[in-house]
Amino acid sequence: ILNVEQSPQSLHVQEGDSTNFTCSFPSSNFYALHWYRWETAKSPEALFVMTLNGDEKKKGRISATLNTKEGYSYLYIKGSQPEDSATYLCAFSGGYQKVTFGIGTKLQVIP
Amino acid sequence: NAGVTQTPKFRVLKTGQSMTLLCAQDMNHEYMYWYRQDPGMGLRLIHYSVGEGTTAKGEVPDGYNVSRLKKQNFLLGLESAAPSQTSVYFCASSRPPGSYNEQFFGPGTRLTVL
Numbered sequence: 228i229l230n231v232e233q234s235p236q237s238l239h240v241q242e243g244d245s246t247n248f249t250c251s252f253p254s255s256n257f258y259a260l261h262w263y264r265w266e267t268a269k270s271p272e273a274l275f276v277m278t279l280n281g282d283e284k285k286k287g288r289i290s291a292t293l294n295t296k297e298g299y300s301y302l303y304i305k306g307s308q309p310e311d312s313a314t315y316l317c318a319f320s321g322g323y324q325k326v327t328f329g330i331g332t333k334l335q336v337i338p
Numbered sequence: 339n340a341g342v343t344q345t346p347k348f349r350v351l352k353t354g355q356s357m358t359l360l361c362a363q364d365m366n367h368e369y370m371y372w373y374r375q376d377p378g379m380g381l382r383l384i385h386y387s388v389g390e391g392t393t394a395k396g397e398v399p400d401g402y403n404v405s406r407l408k409k410q411n412f413l414l415g416l417e418s419a420a421p422s423q424t425s426v427y428f429c430a431s432s433r434p435p436g437s438y439n440e441q442f443f444g445p446g447t448r449l450t451v452l
Contacts, residue, residue, distance in 0.1 A: 259438035270428060270443035278438055320439050324388060325396065330380040
């Protein structure tokens with residue numbers, strides 16, 4: 228079983244604060260790293276797919292970086308808003324048959 | 339397009355009863371997956387399928403069976419439900435190698451086993 232770890236497990240920030248969290252994954256047999264956003268009572272939706280060492284992706288106020296050599300990815304949220312409250316999952320794929328999900332980082336943005 | 343749909347949305351079973359969860363996708367995806375989500379455990383893969391007529395075990399397959407008779411459908415069966423199978427079940431599909439196995443999820447089925 229592959230080890231995909233996310234930290235912190237939960238996070239409370241004030242509206243307007245910027246924040247970041249970490250996903251660590253095996254540094255061998257890398258195929259792709261995905262970030263998903265998972266709102267309460269909904270299903271996970273893809274934010275980013277990252278495939279190359281040094282990749283940086285951005286969508287609005289959310290961005291992500293990837294280091295495949297050391298096995299970590301960071302997700303950044305600039306100027307957090309209450310609607311950013313969700314669980315952010317990372318998923319490591321060592322091939323294209325299946326992915327291994329982390330437990331997620333639960334973010335709550337306090338107005 | 340409906341994407342990925344799951345039936346039913348909620349179900350309560352008694353220990354020992356059986357049931358089948360249905361997942362359907364209209365995106366012509368080859369790969370389909372069943373996950374369970376439990377507090378503090380994240381999403382864990384139960385079974386998956388890489389094409390019509392194929393199935394394979396995931397991380398937590400015991401107590402479950404699956405079938406993929408048609409490309410668009412993936413069924414998850416519980417032959418004799420146990421309280422430990424109380425969980426939220428998510429189906430997902432993907433079309434690797436395109437999009438690097440990005441998973442498209444259904445809305446989930448909340449199952450309670452008494």
